[in-house]
Amino acid sequence: MPRSAVKESREMSSPTPPTPAVNPVAPVVIALFFVIIGVEAAFTLGAQGFVGGPNAVGWRVAAIQNYGFSAVIFDWMWTNGRWPAEHLIRFVTYPFVHGSFIHAFFAGGMLLALGKFVGDVFSQLATLAVFVGSCAIGALAYGVLLDDQIPLFGAFPGVYGMIGAFTYLLWLRLGAEGAQQSRAFVLIGALMAIQLVFGLLFGGSNVWVADLAGFAAGFGLSFFLSPGGWAKLRDKLRHK
Numbered sequence: 001m002p003r004s005a006v007k008e009s010r011e012m013s014s015p016t017p018p019t020p021a022v023n024p025v026a027p028v029v030i031a032l033f034f035v036i037i038g039v040e041a042a043f044t045l046g047a048q049g050f051v052g053g054p055n056a057v058g059w060r061v062a063a064i065q066n067y068g069f070s071a072v073i074f075d076w077m078w079t080n081g082r083w084p085a086e087h088l089i090r091f092v093t094y095p096f097v098h099g100s101f102i103h104a105f106f107a108g109g110m111l112l113a114l115g116k117f118v119g120d121v122f123s124q125l126a127t128l129a130v131f132v133g134s135c136a137i138g139a140l141a142y143g144v145l146l147d148d149q150i151p152l153f154g155a156f157p158g159v160y161g162m163i164g165a166f167t168y169l170l171w172l173r174l175g176a177e178g179a180q181q182s183r184a185f186v187l188i189g190a191l192m193a194i195q196l197v198f199g200l201l202f203g204g205s206n207v208w209v210a211d212l213a214g215f216a217a218g219f220g221l222s223f224f225l226s227p228g229g230w231a232k233l234r235d236k237l238r239h240k
Contacts, residue, residue: 064099064151139152156211156214160215163215164220
């Protein structure tokens with residue numbers, strides 16, 4: 001058999017696997033999503049009486065009290081110079097407790113969508129660092145800038161951190177194309193405007209402070225966590 005025919009036969013017997021229509025989401029983002037949905041499923045099923053018995057009705061309220069971030073507790077820690085681990089952990093536990101199924105569903109959905117874009121470029125560890133760091137800095141801003149009695153809970157500060165990282169990537173791309181880099185901030189501007197309108201119409205909370213701080217943290221951390229980020233930042237500073 002001619003060599004060309006043998007080659008063709010091998011290529012036909014070992015076809016190239018088709019390219020998936022949708023690129024897979026980073027495993028760390030999927031893991032965060034399932035933790036959020038898993039916790040919410042326990043609260044929802046418990047409230048309906050399917051699991052946990054009578055005490056399960058109060059699981060959500062107890063979780064917010066025990067794991068939500070409290071500006072009051074933060075002020076106490078700051079004033080007394082005491083930082084118990086049971087309260088410090090609130091900086092990273094509050095994103096996994098939500099006020100309702102809808103709250104968790106939208107936070108998880110946005111995390112998947114934005115985490116897809118960020119996880120395609122950032123490493124697994126860097127993607128996780130953006131989420132956790134944005135949550136922690138969002139809580140810090142909430143505690144330092146406000147004296148709010150309402151606990152902070154829900155993953156949106158971390159989601160806004162992902163928006164910050166996505167904005168950073170878009171900002172870089174626009175700069176490479178010679179386009180107006182301020183266009184990268186259209187998304188966050190639109191989201192904050194929507195929050196303002198809803199707050200004026202229906203009344204709102206001060207959670208937007210943590211969201212905005214989470215965005216700023218995600219954008220700022222991306223200078224260091226993106227591939228070659230620190231080297232790029234150093235080169236830019238040297239050129240200036």
